[in-house]
Amino acid sequence: MTDSEIKSAILDMGRRARSASYALVKLSTEQKNAILVAMADELMARQETILAANSKDLERANQNGLSKAMIDRLTLDPKRLKAIADAVREVALLPDPVGEKLTDWTRPNGLHIRKVRVPIGVIGIIFESRPNVTTDAASLCFKTGNATILRGGSEAIDSNRALAAALQAGGERAGLPPDSIQLIPFTDRASVEHMAQMDQYLDLIIPRGGKGLIEKVVATARMPVIKHYDGVCHVYVHADGDLEMAANIIVNAKCQKPGVCNALETVLVHEGLAAKFYPLLGQRLAEAKVEIHADATAQQHLGVPAIAATEEDWSTEYLDLILAVKTVGGLDEAIAHINRYGSHHTDSIITADRAAAERFQHEVDSAVVLHNASTRFNDGGEFGFGAEIGISTDKLHARGPMGLAELCSYKYLVDGNGQVRG
Amino acid sequence: MTDSEIKSAILDMGRRARSASYALVKLSTEQKNAILVAMADELMARQETILAANSKDLERANQNGLSKAMIDRLTLDPKRLKAIADAVREVALLPDPVGEKLTDWTRPNGLHIRKVRVPIGVIGIIFESRPNVTTDAASLCFKTGNATILRGGSEAIDSNRALAAALQAGGERAGLPPDSIQLIPFTDRASVEHMAQMDQYLDLIIPRGGKGLIEKVVATARMPVIKHYDGVCHVYVHADGDLEMAANIIVNAKCQKPGVCNALETVLVHEGLAAKFYPLLGQRLAEAKVEIHADATAQQHLGVPAIAATEEDWSTEYLDLILAVKTVGGLDEAIAHINRYGSHHTDSIITADRAAAERFQHEVDSAVVLHNASTRFNDGGEFGFGAEIGISTDKLHARGPMGLAELCSYKYLVDGNGQVRG
Incomplete structure (x- = not known):
């Protein structure tokens, strides 16, 4: 023609x-x-x-x-x-x-x-x-x-x-x-x-x-x-987060279906938790056969082999059993990192501090912002919509x-x- | 630069x-x-x-x-x-x-x-x-x-x-x-x-x-x-419309501020009303110094001079004291005309028949569809919004x-x- x-x-x-x-x-x-x-x-x-x-x-x-x-x-x-x-x-x-x-x-x-x-x-x-x-x-x-x-x-x-x-x-x-x-x-x-x-x-x-x-x-x-563009989704583990819950959510969000848009790509961990949480996380990720790209602090504490993360890792949607791990100074740095490197899709905070969760949900500029739950829940079926035509990463008319x-x-x-x- | x-x-x-x-x-x-x-x-x-x-x-x-x-x-x-x-x-x-x-x-x-x-x-x-x-x-x-x-x-x-x-x-x-x-x-x-x-x-x-x-x-x-594209707005006078109300609304919608997007541009009149309504409409439009572009039936009954309307008139936004007038066979023809020639902005039906009004409001594909009221009410202030950034003729995110x-x-x-x- x-x-x-x-x-x-x-x-x-x-x-x-x-x-x-x-x-x-x-x-x-x-x-x-x-x-x-x-x-x-x-x-x-x-x-x-x-x-x-x-x-x-x-x-x-x-x-x-x-x-x-x-x-x-x-x-x-x-x-x-x-x-x-x-x-x-x-x-x-x-x-x-x-x-x-x-x-x-x-x-x-x-x-x-x-x-x-x-x-x-x-x-x-x-x-x-x-x-x-x-x-x-x-x-x-x-x-x-x-x-x-x-x-x-x-x-x-x-x-x-x-x-x-x-x-x-x-x-x-x-x-x-x-x-x-x-x-x-x-x-x-x-x-x-x-x-x-x-x-x-x-x-x-x-x-x-x-x-x-x-x-x-x-x-x-x-x-x-x-x-629907990228899904560079984050879990941020805040200072007082329940570490067992955090590890479960991270493994679920990364591994339950790694090839989809609401799968986890980057974990941010409060620096105060490095010594306590990284060994647990490293063990659980190793069991799940997840390749880790980590910053120096995380590498030091994970207790399992990890590749040194580069700037590019922070904005990569792996869609695979690969996870970027970064240590941050606290809530503000976590929010700034997500708004800069993320794709405004789905992000989650693990914390027992309701005020920190509210700030995270309010200031992270993403379609769905969770507290103590897996990123995999950004989904029409999981929301109870009955059917979904897709997940929008746009902000006008339809979001999420x-x-x-x-x-x-x-x-x-x-x-x-x-x-x-x- | x-x-x-x-x-x-x-x-x-x-x-x-x-x-x-x-x-x-x-x-x-x-x-x-x-x-x-x-x-x-x-x-x-x-x-x-x-x-x-x-x-x-x-x-x-x-x-x-x-x-x-x-x-x-x-x-x-x-x-x-x-x-x-x-x-x-x-x-x-x-x-x-x-x-x-x-x-x-x-x-x-x-x-x-x-x-x-x-x-x-x-x-x-x-x-x-x-x-x-x-x-x-x-x-x-x-x-x-x-x-x-x-x-x-x-x-x-x-x-x-x-x-x-x-x-x-x-x-x-x-x-x-x-x-x-x-x-x-x-x-x-x-x-x-x-x-x-x-x-x-x-x-x-x-x-x-x-x-x-x-x-x-x-x-x-x-x-x-x-x-905000065009405002080619219509008033349709249905068979049993109150003729005095219709004439008032038409004159208001056309003349109160002719240069704005929600001003009236085309009047559609049920053919059964031609002999009764056009003389009244002609007189009121003449008093308001409105130039009329009319079809043959309207020209015959208006009782005042009118220019013969051409196909182009039906989609023209005059933004001036000019009005197109067309006779239609009934509700279906009015709706089809508006959806074809209009700009999906604001349209109004004058009728005492609630079912006809509902059908008109349901089937006319415009941001604001009125019944027994002037098209000039499509406005953030008139809607009680307090302020308006504009009137959208789009259908996504914001309409009207x-x-x-x-x-x-x-x-x-x-x-x-x-x-x-x-």
Whole structure:
């Protein structure tokens, strides 16, 4: 396809999505839930077609020598497809945030103002290899009354096409307005840029993937972008912290799932604890086979081998069983370190001192700031949101775990009886 | 200055603003209010200096042949300066949204989650000629704990420098952290682009001005932008609307202040009312000296001269005593017209039919949708917000009037007693 053909195809999808978004606001919660169930049924009914499409993706992946981890992420089987369909059914069971009255008040002139949650409109989702994002993102955006334009990675294009076709066919049989869920059917890279420029039709763009993709979207987008950059998360052990609790939380936050954004990357330890806490920490990290990058004080007390940390370690997201360890003078230094080197994602303080915890929570500029708990709790499911479209490291509109409410905007409905402005 | 000197100066201001933002979160509401009062006092104490600086701007404006209206907007005098200082004092009296608990809940594992309002961080404000934006924007952003980088228009540079210096000197004497309020001291156009690229230090950028400025910021910004585009506002008179009320609201919405964004631009009238309502409307618009651009049905019944409307009229923001008038078949056509040609700003329905009003409010995709009231009520003051930084036509983060709460982000504070993830 030429660039102008791509642009015109994307613009046409945008126009149709905008039009679908106006049909979507007319659906009741019951209608939306019935459509979601029909989508899930159709995903199961089309198991053979979907797995056949997935085989084509896997064949290409093998030919192209993709890594084992990437091939695993790409692979669908009957069990995984059922999980995908079940996830769509679960979205049907979640409460509908659309129409919720956020607040209302009456002005002295008698005007009654209601602030209510409404769909955002049209959302563009750009993602990489996992095909389940197609159904997750589409079902969450649909539940909140948004039209979606999905742009998946080329590795999963056959699977994505088959999954989107099932959502559309199942949904439309139950009353889904046409063009509510559109998948860009081609994989030309230029489609990302044309989506990012199309602010007349796209109200929001959510890139889900590596830094290269996010950077491209941030650099070109004309509409709001909600994104997830790094997760350089910290645990700070304050002077009077419970040392056993601190060691447990550190090991959990680092090791329970090291490859995710809310995993721990740097531990800060109050200097007064060096002699007492480092030996315990060193032992526990060694048992968990964690490679340690430590400053000189920590190296001296850990009692296990540790690599000398460099400046770069303080801002590195290892996503692996590697942990940076630094000794700090106290609360102020810990807060300053986190605000300087962290990624404003998730940080935790271990302390019995409530006032120190409050200061830490107040002054650390991160989406989620914990006290005596693992960083791994920054998660839509753990927050009880039921579903999450991602974790935002942005500060506007949505910060931290993004559930259904964060896929909504609001509007003001004002009722009068003839009021004019004097 | 060379481009790289400008870039480096802007980056340095950004770095200092970020650092100030961390000092700002430590101020109590009482400290912030005392600082605002000290700023207002200093504005009054420096009357002579500020008015002398303003004279330089006015001299240049006259030399450059600026329009009378622009020169009026630029002009300060003792009365206007007092109004500017009083506005800063009023911000001190407003409730502080920072720290407000938005919601909290406890998870089955005992984790207690609080969602609290916090400052956004560093806000860039780019504005054109009115010098009062310097003090308005700076005081509202400061009240909400944000550091600001202000970039005013070259026409007002001397006034802006004098006003910003007063805010800084007065504020710092009362404890304002240095670099909390910075004004870009030069007027090179490249500063806008360098601000828009500096997403490591600027969390939000708010352009206030004409379409050229907004377009430039939208096209180049890497961080969220909150903006105000057009105000193509509608009043739709439904079949059973009170005709006297409709005429009053239309005249008020069009004429009370025609040059503002929430002024009415297009009237839609149910075809069943053509013979009864148009003669009354024509008479009232003629009395108010409004030029009418009307469709054929309206022209036939208005009883006063009207220009034949063209397609272009339906999307024009006249900002003048000109009104487009169109006859529609009913509610659906009115809603479709508004969603297609409007600017998603403010629209009103006149009807005695509650169900029709609800449908209109639900399906019209605008920030503020009124029933039996003038479009002129989309305004922070009229909503009771106390102060407004602007009216957003965006859908994310802030929609409609933006008060202090909309200058805040939020974060989650999570308290546990050793919870780890299983």
